[in-house]
Amino acid sequence: MITKRLGQLILLLGCLIFTAGCWDQRLFKEAQLVLSGGTDLTDSGKISMTVSLPYVRKSEQGMGEESVQIISAHGNTPREARMNIDKKIPGNLDASKMKVVVLGKKVTEQKIYPVLDVFYRNPKSNLSALLAVAEGPAKAILSKDSADTPKVSDYLRNLLKSAETSSIIPTQNIQDVFSVMFDPGKDFMLPLLSLGNVDIENSINNIKGLAIFSGEQYTGEYLTPEQGVLFQLMDNNKGRRARLTKKISENRDPEILNYITIDVNTVNSRMDLKVSDNNEITVDLTTDLTVKAIEYPKDQLTNRKEFNKLNESLSKSFTQEADKIIQKLQEANSDALGIGRKIIAFHHDTWEALEWEETYPEITINTKVNVELVQRGIIH
Amino acid sequence: MSSGNNITQQQLFFLVIQAQIGVGILSLAFNVFDTARQDGWISMLVAGLAIQVAIVVIWMLCRRFPSSMLFDILSRLLGKWIGNIVNSGYLIYFTFTAAAVLAVNAQVIKNWILPATPSWVISFLMTFTGIYVCTGNLRVLARFFTVVSVLLVVLFLVTTYGLREANFIHLFPIGEAGGMKILSGAKEAILAILGFDLLLVIYPFVQGKSSGILKKVSLANLLVTLFYTYTIVITLAYFSPNELKLVPEPIIYMLKTFEFPVFARVDLVFLSIWLVSVATSFMIYLFMASKGIAYMFHRSEKHYKFVPWLGGMVFIVSLIPGNDELKVSAMSTYASNLSFIFTMGIPAFLLIISYLFRKKENEVKADDN
Numbered sequence: 001m002i003t004k005r006l007g008q009l010i011l012l013l014g015c016l017i018f019t020a021g022c023w024d025q026r027l028f029k030e031a032q033l034v035l036s037g038g039t040d041l042t043d044s045g046k047i048s049m050t051v052s053l054p055y056v057r058k059s060e061q062g063m064g065e066e067s068v069q070i071i072s073a074h075g076n077t078p079r080e081a082r083m084n085i086d087k088k089i090p091g092n093l094d095a096s097k098m099k100v101v102v103l104g105k106k107v108t109e110q111k112i113y114p115v116l117d118v119f120y121r122n123p124k125s126n127l128s129a130l131l132a133v134a135e136g137p138a139k140a141i142l143s144k145d146s147a148d149t150p151k152v153s154d155y156l157r158n159l160l161k162s163a164e165t166s167s168i169i170p171t172q173n174i175q176d177v178f179s180v181m182f183d184p185g186k187d188f189m190l191p192l193l194s195l196g197n198v199d200i201e202n203s204i205n206n207i208k209g210l211a212i213f214s215g216e217q218y219t220g221e222y223l224t225p226e227q228g229v230l231f232q233l234m235d236n237n238k239g240r241r242a243r244l245t246k247k248i249s250e251n252r253d254p255e256i257l258n259y260i261t262i263d264v265n266t267v268n269s270r271m272d273l274k275v276s277d278n279n280e281i282t283v284d285l286t287t288d289l290t291v292k293a294i295e296y297p298k299d300q301l302t303n304r305k306e307f308n309k310l311n312e313s314l315s316k317s318f319t320q321e322a323d324k325i326i327q328k329l330q331e332a333n334s335d336a337l338g339i340g341r342k343i344i345a346f347h348h349d350t351w352e353a354l355e356w357e358e359t360y361p362e363i364t365i366n367t368k369v370n371v372e373l374v375q376r377g378i379i380h
Numbered sequence: 381m382s383s384g385n386n387i388t389q390q391q392l393f394f395l396v397i398q399a400q401i402g403v404g405i406l407s408l409a410f411n412v413f414d415t416a417r418q419d420g421w422i423s424m425l426v427a428g429l430a431i432q433v434a435i436v437v438i439w440m441l442c443r444r445f446p447s448s449m450l451f452d453i454l455s456r457l458l459g460k461w462i463g464n465i466v467n468s469g470y471l472i473y474f475t476f477t478a479a480a481v482l483a484v485n486a487q488v489i490k491n492w493i494l495p496a497t498p499s500w501v502i503s504f505l506m507t508f509t510g511i512y513v514c515t516g517n518l519r520v521l522a523r524f525f526t527v528v529s530v531l532l533v534v535l536f537l538v539t540t541y542g543l544r545e546a547n548f549i550h551l552f553p554i555g556e557a558g559g560m561k562i563l564s565g566a567k568e569a570i571l572a573i574l575g576f577d578l579l580l581v582i583y584p585f586v587q588g589k590s591s592g593i594l595k596k597v598s599l600a601n602l603l604v605t606l607f608y609t610y611t612i613v614i615t616l617a618y619f620s621p622n623e624l625k626l627v628p629e630p631i632i633y634m635l636k637t638f639e640f641p642v643f644a645r646v647d648l649v650f651l652s653i654w655l656v657s658v659a660t661s662f663m664i665y666l667f668m669a670s671k672g673i674a675y676m677f678h679r680s681e682k683h684y685k686f687v688p689w690l691g692g693m694v695f696i697v698s699l700i701p702g703n704d705e706l707k708v709s710a711m712s713t714y715a716s717n718l719s720f721i722f723t724m725g726i727p728a729f730l731l732i733i734s735y736l737f738r739k740k741e742n743e744v745k746a747d748d749n
Contacts, residue, residue: 023496120626123492126644127637175637176545182622338549345552 032091035153038138039078039115040104046074047107047115049081050139052152053089068151070143078118096124100156101131101174102193104138108211108218113181120178127175130160133211133218135194144195144205156205160191163207167239167264168228181216184356185340188213189231192222212332215357219332227325234287234322234367235337236269243294248313252298260310261295265374271337275347279354281363283339287322292375301376311371318369330361339363385585389596391522392586395664396576396600398525401532401607402661403484403712404572405654406629408608409615411572413624416565418550419557421612423565427573428605430566434724435576435597441731442583443590444740450580451675457733466726467676473715473722474669475694480715481662482506482698485655487708492632492651503698509659511691514667515684518585521667525660531653532607538650539611542634546617571716573604575661577723581668666691 032053040048050072071088075081086093098119107115119125134141142152163169169191180188194208209222210231223231229242242264249258272284291314293301300306329336340360343351387395412420445453450470455463485506486499494502513524557565579597586593615630627633636647643649667683669690674683701707734740 023498023501024494123495123636127633128639128644173637175633179618179620179623182626183620184622186620341549345549348553348556 026094030091031094032089033097034093034095035097035151036100036102036142036156037095037098038102038104038134038142039081039107040137040139041106041110042074046076047078047081048072048074048139049078049085050142051082051085051093052142054151054153066151068153070139070152072139078115082118094124095119095122096126098126098129099153100160101129102134102138102141102156103131103190104134105136105218107138108133108190108213109220111216112218113216116174116178119174128173130157130191131172131174131177132156132160132191132193135192135208140195141193141205152205156193159193159205159207163191163225165240166229167232167237167242168207168225169210170232170235170237171239183338183341185335185342185344185351186338187215187334187336189223189334189336190218212329212334212336214333219334221328221332223325223328227321227328230318230321230369231325231336233264233267233289234269234285234325234369236267238264238267242267245295246314246317248310248317257298259295259297260293260314262291262314262371262373263294265290265292271339271342273339273342273346275343275350279350281339281343281350281359283363283365285322285326285337285365285367287318287367287369288372289318289369290372290374292377293373294377296376299380301373301380307373310373314371314373315369318371319367322367322369326365326367330363330365333357333361335360339365385518386587387519387522387582387585389586389588389592391519391526392582392593393596393600394526394529395522395578395582396597397529397532397604398657398660399575399578399664400573400600400604401657402572402575403481403488403658404574405608405611405657406488406631408569408572409612409630410624410628411568412565412612413616413621414565415557415568416562417557418552418616418621419555419562420565420569420616421551421609422555423562424569424605424609424612426562426566427569428601428609430570431573431576431601431605432598434727435579435601436594437724437731438577438579438727439583439590439594439597441727441734442579444734445584446590446741447584448741449582449584449671449675449680451672453730457730457737457739464676467672470722471669471672471676473718474665474672475690475697476718477715478510478662478665478669478694479697479700480712481658481665482694483701483708484712485658485662486698487703487705488629489651489655490703492629493648499703500699503695506659506662507691507695507698510663510666511688513663514670514687514691517684518582518667521663524663528656528660531656534653535650535657536607536610538635538646539614539631541638541646542614542618545634545637546614548617550617550620551613569608571719573601573608574716574719574723575664576601577719578664578668580727581671666694669694 034051035054036052038050040050042048050070053069053071055067055069071085073081073084073088075084082093103112144152160169164171177188180186189210189212192208192211194206196204196206207225209224210228212219212221212223226244229244232238233242243261245259245261247258248260252258267287267289269285269287272286274282340356409420412423416423441453448456451467454466458466482503486502489502490497490499513521576597583593611631615634618634619627619630624630632647632650635650636645638646640646666687670683670686673686673690674680679685701711
């Protein structure tokens with residue numbers, strides 16, 4: 001009995017050897033995690049890669065001090081540059097926990113798929129990383145540390161995440177961009193990061209807006225954060241919150257009385273696509289918003305008449321703003337609303353007959369934003 | 381027949397489901413998209429229908445010989461000589477398919493999870509498990525398959541998460557690919573739901589009325605077809621068409637993007653569960669091959685004696701393509717082409733012969749007709 005038990009035990013322990021997977025263990029102590037990375041183009045056309053590596057400096061007592069090391073290296077491809085970085089650091093460079101990928105402006109002026117291929121091809125890479133464009137070189141963005149958040153990766157990720165929450169940028173990870181990149185009927189936009197101030201001492205990373213891409217290339221144009229919010233609303237893509245400040249009159253004194261700030265409660269945006277017999281395309285984009293006034297210094301929101309007046313002027317000025325956005329997108333030849341995708345799906349013959357890249361800037365897009373004020377906070 | 385070999389119709393249902401769901405599910409959406417574009421899901425439904433026809437053919441054949449296995453039927457209908465040759469053909473088909481399953485499995489696991497582990501180790505573990513389960517009788521196999529079927533619910537739920545990001549406009553325009561392309565897409569889809577051919581071998585071991593058997597197998601086929609169509613629709617909607625051309629295993633690629641609060645790599649969860657479904661497909665082919673070889677050596681009751689040898693052989697054959705991805709896919713293409721002959725062609729031929737020459741079992745008639 002005992003020997004039988006013993007035999008079983010030995011068999012079990014023997015099986016353990018097979019379950020351990022000795023070849024593919026990746027020990028944390030040997031890995032050097034990269035949490036954010038940036039890609040730039042050097043003047044000679046090489047790829048320059050910058051990564052931020054977190055490490056904990058051991059101290060005699062208590063918690064170690066957390067800090068970040070920024071390392072760059074050149075290479076002909078992003079992978080080669082990464083290998084060159086690996087030569088400069090102890091441990092193996094491990095990009096599987098990458099949180100943010102920043103592309104320098106010069107890289108994005110070329111097609112961006114080639115520099116991102118390494119992310120999509122490697123099974124270990126983190127496809128839910130966020131992608132952003134730097135107004136200048138990506139290295140500058142990654143090198144800028146802020147006092148209270150030593151890890152630039154956390155800082156950037158939180159910056160982008162909060163912008164998603166406030167509907168300034170769409171919720172999209174690196175895989176979502178991949179999907180749209182290869183779609184002939186849709187273009188994407190990426191958050192544009194900027195250091196803001198020219199004076200390096202006082203500068204801080206911030207979101208300058210949404211970089212408008214046409215195909216795989218950055219057009220150099222961008223939507224401001226306010227336009228970004230309105231665009232997400234037009235695209236039926238509201239984040240958790242959408243907040244806008246608008247000027248609704250000209251002549252009040254002091255200046256502050258001319259403004260209202262609203263929170264968008266609900267949004268319903270409809271794209272009405274009309275294709276005529278000779279393949280002329282007209283798009284009517286209607287966006288219905290119900291909003292809540294959260295700051296209205298002028299007060300006196302007491303009666304229906306006042307409400308209607310506000311609705312009217314808000315609708316008018318938002319419609320104007322929407323027109324500006326559409327104009328910008330058409331000039332940049334960026335079909336960020338995915339009108340082409342709708343034509344592929346519902347007017348396939350028209351799509352076959354058209355050269356979309358040439359047609360898109362010429363089509364007629366009418367916008368209409370209807371605002372309805374439904375709440376006014378706890379005072380009138 | 382010893383009683384340990386008999387299974388209930390409920391168990392048959394799970395056997396068929398587990399045999400049908402296998403390696404194919406990963407690349408299914410990619411393969412049908414390749415030919416039928418966004419109409420790939422229609423191809424899948426057509427494939428399910430075609431398989432249903434094949435199931436009815438096999439069932440009609442087996443019903444005429446209610447207590448004989450395929451190998452028995454073959455020698456009765458074709459005579460000893462030709463019967464044995466075709467029998468050997470089936471043996472080669474079963475072992476080769478099992479080897480192809482092993483090879484594809486090793487390649488996917490190596491690509492996605494264990495890049496540094498030698499593929500023979502991955503295949504060896506699978507073979508070892510397969511041999512262990514197959515040395516038991518059919519009832520053991522059936523019970524194992526029934527228990528692991530719970531895992532399919534997890535696969536379903538994990539896939540459903542993809543709906544969150546699905547963009548159904550990618551499915552339009554419906555029917556654009558045209559009839560021919562949809563049909564050739566269906567050919568690809570059929571390959572992913574093979575496995576129902578197990579009925580040829582295990583029909584005599586199933587208890588109950590033959591109409592009940594047809595019902596259970598058809599229900600299993602319906603369920604698998606719907607499940608596959610569902611995964612295809614979700615993946616087609618998730619990826620933009622031109623991206624899907626680049627992603628050979630779209631379903632796990634999609635899952636890799638999702639991030640849950642507790643675990644980040646959902647694709648690993650999916651693959652671990654998928655591994656069980658692959659194991660069941662592998663086991664059923666190994667089991668059928670061992671039944672066949674036991675029959676040829678007139679040792680039908682002792683198939684388990686042949687399992688380790690067959691397992692070893694399958695293991696060695698699966699190593700032939702090595703790490704060459706193209707050779708592995710060539711191997712699975714061969715296996716699929718063979719399967720058209722052995723699961724549809726030959727059974728249909730046998731059925732015609734048995735009707736023409738009015739051959740059927742002389743014993744008591746099948747109990748319901």
